[in-house]
Every structure is written in structure tokens, then in C-alpha cells.
């Protein structure tokens with residue numbers, strides 16, 4: 001085997017989704033020498049909202065205004081759920097450390113500390129979430145106050161119809177109307193994509209052209225909603241500048257994937273983690289892990305030659321099926337990297353319920369790694385597979401993050417728990 005580089009570190013984080021990014025952030029903030037390896041993740045599909053917990057029990061479809069009360073109920077009902085292994089005060093700290101980092105990097109978030117907020121979706125429905133990007137926050141308040149509003153869509157942008165949004169919203173927000181615009185200088189383009197539009201708004205001249213198109217449509221509206229295209233890393237400046245020019249507050253509505261708020265999060269981590277000392281091996285896959293004495297050896301690379309990473313500890317944040325942290329063949333669900341046992345329904349016919357929309361969800365969405373209270377995956381005998389191997393994020397068993405509306409919160413909180421467990425183990429071992 002040709003080896004291009006040998007890298008030594010304390011901790012290797014595998015995965016570049018929300019769990020892997022958050023784990024690298026927490027590790028760097030605690031002075032741990034960290035290498036992160038990963039390929040494209042679900043972050044670019046995500047709306048940028050940071051859900052904590054909105055639905056429990058899933059089979060009752062019960063929604064919660066106060067996510068912290070929901071967490072109390074969940075820990076009583078589901079002791080194996082990953083949240084039940086983390087103190088509420090630690091979940092708060094994990095989320096707050098993450099949003100402080102994002103805000104310092106130019107991506108500010110807003111929250112009602114003890115309440116979930118309602119955000120308008122691209123279907124015109126309302127979604128409960130916890131931390132909301134500042135670019136969407138005016139919409140949370142407008143929906144609450146029901147002031148006269150205008151929703152704008154863009155010709156050629158698929159999956160975002162202002163008419164559909166306003167029609168669906170009318171019963172809860174009667175004073176909202178819709179308009180369609182042409183995005184400046186893209187009249188000849190038939191199919192519009194969010195990323196070129198967002199990047200074009202970095203140019204002040206383009207912002208002025210957009211403001212000139214929107215201004216005459218405002219009339220009695222006191223707030224304007226647009227698809228989430230208000231810039232990339234400069235989104236707060238873009239929003240402020242446009243608001244100054246049109247004279248009313250603006251808010252973003254999440255679009256279909258790929259999502260600009262998701263891309264903003266990914267780019268922020270990719271730019272800022274190296275400044276904190278994290279060494280990134282993105283666009284790379286870990287193909288093999290072995291252990292030699294007290295050291296993990298990770299072979300990294302899509303083709304030979306590969307890099308070899310020597311690490312004292314590993315956090316596995318490789319996601320579920322989309323991320324390829326779990327693999328399902330015709331009979332069974334496997335964890336492909338270390339062949340760890342996967343909690344799963346007994347036989348394949350039990351993976352999915354007959355009705356795709358069954359409110360109880362599908363058993364396959366509870367599959368994943370079983371862990372102990374220190375977030376160490378268990379081996380076949382129910383003991384930790386290794387003292388220094390930890391897992392975080394959607395690869396963990398006994399949670400259906402999509403139905404419970406807890407995706408990013410779970411990824412962040414479990415990453416925090418895994419990093420702190422690694423710190424404890426290393427300080428114990430000197």
C-alpha cells in the first residue's frame with residue numbers, strides 16, 4: 001500500500017455532518033488536537049434550523065411548545081433515547097456553544113429560550129423548531145403578530161410557490177398576499193437555482209436592482225418574505241442593506257434542497273475550524289480502521305495513495321443510511337466501518353410499516369448503534385467495543401430524529417457528550 005502522509009493526533013472525528021462538525025468544534029475549544037475526515041453530508045439539505053425536540057410521543061403526534069418539558073417527558077418514557085443519557089444543562093451548553101461559534105462567524109441565530117418557535121416552510125405549513133437563523137426570525141414574529149405581509153417568489157425557482165404558501169397560511173395569517181418577480185439580470189434563464197442568486201447578492205449593485213424590483217410591490221405590506229437566497233456568509237449584511245432600501249423588514253423562507261442556510265453552515269465550519277487548529281481531510285473516506293496497542297490507525301483516501309491517521313480516540317459520526325454510516329442489504333443492517341452490532345428490527349418485513357405515512361414511523365428509523373452512558377458503542381456482549389471509541393449523531397439507535405424534530409439538536413448534544421467522555425477517559429489515563 002502506498003502511503004502519502006502519516007498524521008498523528010489525539011482525536012479523529014469521522015463524518016462531516018452536523019455531529020462531526022460539532023464534535024470537531026467542541027474538541028478544538030477544549031484544546032484537543034483533532035483531525036476530521038468526511039465527505040459531503042446532509043447539512044446542505046437541511047433548512048438551517050436547529051431543532052431541539054418538538055414531537056413526542058411520535059405515535060400520538062404530540063407537539064410541544066416547551067422543548068425542555070418535552071425532554072423531561074422523553075427521558076421518562078424512553079430511557080434508551082440518546083437525549084436521556086445527557087443532562088439538560090449539558091444540552092443547553094452544547095447548543096449555546098455552537099450558536100456562539102456560528103454568530104461569531106457571521107451566522108447569528110435567535111431563540112425563545114423556553115419555547116419552540118413557528119417557522120413558515122416552503123409549503124406554507126408551520127414547523128416548530130428551536131434556534132432560528134436571524135435571516136428567518138422576522139417571519140417568526142410576523143406570523144405571531146399577523147401584520148399585513150407579502151410573500152414573493154421568483155420565476156423559474158422550482159418548489160417555491162408564493163401563491164401556495166399564502167393560500168396555506170391564510171387561515172392563520174389572513175393579511176398575507178403574494179407576488180412573483182424576475183430575479184435581476186437572469187431574465188433569459190429558464191430554471192433558477194438558489195446558490196447563484198445568493199452569491200450574486202454579494203454585489204451591492206445586484207442588491208439595488210433587486211430592491212428596485214421589490215419596492216413597488218410592497219404597498220400596504222409591513223413585512224416581506226422571500227426564498228432563502230439572501231447571500232452566503234454575508235447574509236446579515238445583505239438582509240440589512242435590502243431592508244434599508246425597501247423600507248420594511250425582510251425574512252427568509254427555507255427552500256427545497258440544496259438549501260442556502262445549510263450551505264452557509266457547512267461553509268462556516270469548513271472555514272473556521274482550521275483557524276481553531278482542526279486539521280480537515282474533507283472529500284475523503286475512511287476505508288479501514290484498526291487498533292495497534294493504544295492507537296487507532298485510520299486509512300483515509302478514495303484511491304491509493306492514502307493517508308494514515310494515528311489517533312488515541314475516535315468519534316464515529318458517520319450518520320445513518322444517507323450518510324452511509326449504516327448499510328442495509330437484503331437481510332440485515334450493518335455498520336460498515338468497524339462492523340459494530342446494529343440495533344435493528346428482527347426481520348426485514350418489520351423494517352417498514354405497511355402504510356408509508358403511518359404516524360408511528362418505521363422501525364428502521366430507530367436502527368443504529370447502542371451505546372453506554374459515555375457514548376461508547378457496545379460490542380456483541382453488551383460491553384463498550386473500545387474505551388476510546390465514541391459515537392454521535394444520527395447513527396445512534398432508539399431515535400427517529402426526523403419525526404421527533406430533533407435532528408441538529410441531537411447531533412450537537414451527542415457530539416458534546418462524546419467529546420467530554422473522550423476528555424474524561426484521557427485525563428483518567430494521564
Ligand SMILES: Cc1cc2nc3c(=O)[nH]c(=O)nc-3n(C[C@H](O)[C@H](O)[C@H](O)COP(=O)(O)OP(=O)(O)OC[C@H]3O[C@@H](n4cnc5c(N)ncnc54)[C@H](O)[C@@H]3O)c2cc1C
Nearest residue numbers: 015016017018019041046051286318319323393394407408
Ligand atoms: C432534507 C433534510 C432536512 C433537514 N432539516 C433539518 C431541520 O430543519 N432541522 C434540524 O435540526 N435538522 C435537520 N436535518 C438533519 C440534520 O441536517 C442532520 O442530518 C442530522 O442532524 C444528522 O447529522 P449527522 O452528522 O449525524 O449525519 P450526516 O449528516 O448523515 O453526516 C454523516 C457524515 O459522515 C460521513 N461518512 C460516512 N461514512 C464515512 C466514512 N467511511 N469516511 C468518512 N466520512 C464518512 C458522511 O459522508 C457525512 O459527512 C435535515 C436533514 C435532511 C436530510
